[in-house]
Amino acid sequence: MDVTFRGLEFRRSGRVVLALPGLRLASGRVTAVLGPNGSGKTTMLRLIAALERPDAGQVLLGERPARADRETRETIAYAFQQAAFLTGTVRANLDLALRLRSLPAAERAARIEQAAAACGIGHLLDRNAHRVSGGEGQRANLARALCLRAPITLLDEPLHGLDRGTREALLAELPGMLRTFASTTILVTHERDEAMRLGDDLVVLMEGRLRAYGEKGEVFRAPPDREVAAFLGYTVLGDAAIRPGALRVGRGDFEVVMRVEGVGDMGTHLEAWGRAGETLLRAMVDGDRPVPDDEVTVSAPASAVVRFPGEHATPSG
Amino acid sequence: MEALWEGLKEAVRLIAEGDVELRDIALRTIFVSGIATLLAMMAGVPLGYGLARGRFRGRTMLLGAVNTGMGMPPVVMGLIVWLMLVRSGPFGDLDLIYTKRAMVIAQFLIATPLVVGFTAAAVQSLPRDLPDLLAVLGAGRLRSLLLLVREAQLGLLAAIMAGFGAVVSEVGASMTVGGNLQGNTRVLTTAIVTETSRGNNDRAIALGIILLAMAFLVNLLLTMVQQRRVR
Numbered sequence: 001m002d003v004t005f006r007g008l009e010f011r012r013s014g015r016v017v018l019a020l021p022g023l024r025l026a027s028g029r030v031t032a033v034l035g036p037n038g039s040g041k042t043t044m045l046r047l048i049a050a051l052e053r054p055d056a057g058q059v060l061l062g063e064r065p066a067r068a069d070r071e072t073r074e075t076i077a078y079a080f081q082q083a084a085f086l087t088g089t090v091r092a093n094l095d096l097a098l099r100l101r102s103l104p105a106a107e108r109a110a111r112i113e114q115a116a117a118a119c120g121i122g123h124l125l126d127r128n129a130h131r132v133s134g135g136e137g138q139r140a141n142l143a144r145a146l147c148l149r150a151p152i153t154l155l156d157e158p159l160h161g162l163d164r165g166t167r168e169a170l171l172a173e174l175p176g177m178l179r180t181f182a183s184t185t186i187l188v189t190h191e192r193d194e195a196m197r198l199g200d201d202l203v204v205l206m207e208g209r210l211r212a213y214g215e216k217g218e219v220f221r222a223p224p225d226r227e228v229a230a231f232l233g234y235t236v237l238g239d240a241a242i243r244p245g246a247l248r249v250g251r252g253d254f255e256v257v258m259r260v261e262g263v264g265d266m267g268t269h270l271e272a273w274g275r276a277g278e279t280l281l282r283a284m285v286d287g288d289r290p291v292p293d294d295e296v297t298v299s300a301p302a303s304a305v306v307r308f309p310g311e312h313a314t315p316s317g
Numbered sequence: 318m319e320a321l322w323e324g325l326k327e328a329v330r331l332i333a334e335g336d337v338e339l340r341d342i343a344l345r346t347i348f349v350s351g352i353a354t355l356l357a358m359m360a361g362v363p364l365g366y367g368l369a370r371g372r373f374r375g376r377t378m379l380l381g382a383v384n385t386g387m388g389m390p391p392v393v394m395g396l397i398v399w400l401m402l403v404r405s406g407p408f409g410d411l412d413l414i415y416t417k418r419a420m421v422i423a424q425f426l427i428a429t430p431l432v433v434g435f436t437a438a439a440v441q442s443l444p445r446d447l448p449d450l451l452a453v454l455g456a457g458r459l460r461s462l463l464l465l466v467r468e469a470q471l472g473l474l475a476a477i478m479a480g481f482g483a484v485v486s487e488v489g490a491s492m493t494v495g496g497n498l499q500g501n502t503r504v505l506t507t508a509i510v511t512e513t514s515r516g517n518n519d520r521a522i523a524l525g526i527i528l529l530a531m532a533f534l535v536n537l538l539l540t541m542v543q544q545r546r547v548r
């Protein structure tokens with residue numbers, strides 16, 4: 001089911017929190033909504049779920065406007081950023097979600113087992129939901145949303161607050177879970193690697209405005225402006241932006257002089273960091289190890305550099 | 318100490334002999350305070366919920382008023398209700414002054430701010446997203462309210478205990494609007510005042526012990542329900 005924003009504006013205390021004049025999120029795809037804190041990501045999900053009412057325009061779920069009614073609720077599954085549970089077991093919490101949608105007992109039981117197994121919480125089903133760990137709670141939160149098998153699944157920072165191991169495990173497992181249990185998925189995150197690993201499409205929001213939308217690779221390879229490029233991890237130097245990880249110490253297509261501030265062993269490679277003017281750079285070291293205060297040439301291949309002519313006047317490469 | 322001992326013996330004697338007046342006073346106390354607490358719950362729980370979750374102009378002012386009401390001296394509330402219900406007052410035609418109904422009204426007004434305040438605190442202590450979660454899961458307004466009330470029941474039981482405890486032990490309002498009429502509006506607290514003023518200290522102490530025992534039993538029952546929930 002498509003999700004369409006048409007002339008939408010949402011204000012809080014007179015300030016525009018989110019403005020989406022026109023945007024259609026494609027059916028059956030995982031759209032990652034990426035943006036810094038306060039960019040309107042969660043508000044976007046809340047508007048889709050009809051937990052907020054737009055001040056202007058509308059959100060269409062398929063052809064129907066999102067409203068605080070039963071039909072909209074049954075179209076949506078929503079996993080909040082903070083996993084909240086009612087008193088009772090994990091199973092009772094999952095079951096309540098299904099009971100509220102009037103599903104028969106046998107189907108409820110089957111769906112709970114399937115979603116719990118997929119989310120790796122089968123062994124937790126009869127545990128008190130308030131006594132599971134953060135990672136387990138986040139998995140149970142996901143399982144509750146996924147067992148609904150709703151046409152639209154909304155995930156707000158699904159890996160929020162997890163330790164590195166659990167996060168990596170869920171990052172690997174989540175795409176499979178979404179393929180099995182979800183149709184159209186809209187996933188909010190402020191982590192670029194999460195968005196790239198989980199999403200098919202990418203929406204970039206900044207200060208409540210849509211700054212980029214498209215297939216994730218296209219958006220990443222061709223950010224529309226310097227600010228979005230910087231948010232996506234590019235190193236911005238004048239009118240050029242260099243893709244993350246592309247800078248190396250040595251000559252190349254795009255060159256800049258860096259005053260070295262330090263060199264560190266990253267385990268797999270050596271990395272030198274320093275500044276070109278005010279801009280902090282990090283570059284892989286292939287040859288001789290530079291020392292602090294050295295001035296070295298760092299470079300990137302032309303294919304890793306995006307230009308924004310006219311945005312900034314300083315030549316740098 | 319001896320007076321207390323004598324009072325205790327008198328209490329046992331009165332209960333053992335099945336003193337009719339004492340039984341009536343005790344039942345009247347439970348009836349008046351019980352009905353007032355029940356009404357306060359019916360009004361106070363939705364109000365407390367609304368105050369806790371609502372976002373509207375004047376909410377903080379209203380919460381401040383409720384918190385002030387929680388500390389309102391019963392005798393002041395009694396005076397306000399008396400001014401309303403007395404023959405020359407705005408509701409004098411209802412002919413409620415010096416009746417059990419007047420006492421229920423006064424006690425209801427004493428208990429309600431307590432119930433509202435405790436409910437608001439209990440609801441505010443729930444996870445912030447819970448109401449939204451229930452909404453997106455498809456629970457209607459009533460179902461959501463019932464689920465949230467169940468979730469906040471530890472705090473709500475504390476609200477009942479606070480409300481009942483406040484009204485069963487107050488004397489000022491009951492005396493002012495009920496008039497302490499024998500066989501009609503006399504409750505345990507007003508009876509204690511009467512017996513003390515008559516110099517019947519044994520009987521006053523006995524009534525006090527019975528009042529304490531009654532309050533203890535009601536609160537014990539509620540505490541047992543509350544603590545079963547904690548385990």
